[in-house]
Amino acid sequence: MTAPIETTGSAAGAQPEAVLAGAKRSQIEGRSLYQIAWLRFRRDRVAVAGGIVVILLVLLAALAKPIESVFGLDPNAFHQDLIDPDLLAPKGSWGGMSWEHPLGVDPQYGRDILARIIEGSWVSLLVATGATVLSVVIGTVLGVVAGFYGGWVDSVISRMMDTFLAFPLLLFAISISAALQDGAFGLSGLPLRISVLIFVIGFFNWPYMGRIVRAQTLSLREREFVEAARSLGARGPFILFRELLPNLVAPILVYSTLLIPTNILFEAALSFLGVGIAPPQASWGGMLTGATELYQADPEYMIVPGLAIFVTVLAFNLLGDGLRDALDPRSK
Secondary structure (H helix, E strand, O other): OOOOOOOOHHHHHHHHHHHHHOOOHHHHOOOOHHHHHHHHHHHOHHHHHHHHHHHHHHHHHHOHHHHHHHHOOOOOOOOHHHEEOOOOEEOOOHHHOOOOOOOOEOOOOOOEHHHHHHHHHHHHHHHHHHHHHHHHHHHHHHHHHHHHHOHHHHHHHHHHHHHHHOOOHHHHHHHHHHHOOOOEOOEOHHHHHHHHHHHHHHHOOHHHHHHHHHHHHHHHOOOHHHHHHHHOOOOHHHHHHHHHHHHHHHHHHHHHHHHHHHHHHHHHHHHHHOOOOOOOOOOHHHHHHHHHOOOOOOOHHHHHHHHHHHHHHHHHHHHHHHHHHHHOHHHO
16 A cells, blocks of 8 residues: 655645746736726727717817818808708708718708808817816815715705705706896807806706715715724825725716716707807707708708717717726626
């Protein structure tokens, strides 16, 4: 009977080292939370497609003026020779589509629709992004303060949120926009209208962000890392900006991407009602206003700006849903 073979300590200790020696560094290297979120996001093809469309839209809006200059597009140039005066519709089929005017011309003045869509893109995204930034800044600061300090501070800020949410925002925006049409604060014309829209939409929408941030802060302030910071002598401002805010980046980013399309629709609604962006400046909502009276003669004039709004809002919503699933898988 043979005796069992004993394994020496050196051989047993060498086995893990041999395994590690044959492994690549990428196979044993840890990943951060954001790297894991990026891997989850890349697997969501729908969200990736929405992100690509959003990037293209942002580039289109940012480069609207250079594109118009390079290709000779003038959103306010009249082409009355392309309009049939008897039918009040563009000559030719599909709203006057041609190589020179790929999306046709409007049935009133013969202005190029493609040029007006490009011109209106930067207006919509500028107003929506500016209003979102304003809402996020106000809502984040007040939400963090309310959730962290609690007590009477939380009560005062929460009542402020309830008060702002009780405002009839649409009627308020209409009245302010109509009252400031002639000029205010040293501004007039398009800069004034854009500033008023950003202020009205952003300032009265911050409670939605504030409630989300407050709820997240109430949960985070009881975590171990906050207690550890307190035990080391950290004060309130340090904990707020160095401990809590970095952990609130994910919900703030997700809600921001979902708030931008809402603001795009709100700006388009105000322009549609005639108290947003005023002609001759092109805007998607203003184009829909002109199309309501002429859609029977030229339905394409209503379809194109409507599709522009639809695609933009859908892309931002898909991107926001993908970011939410990637940053918080438990939300599925």
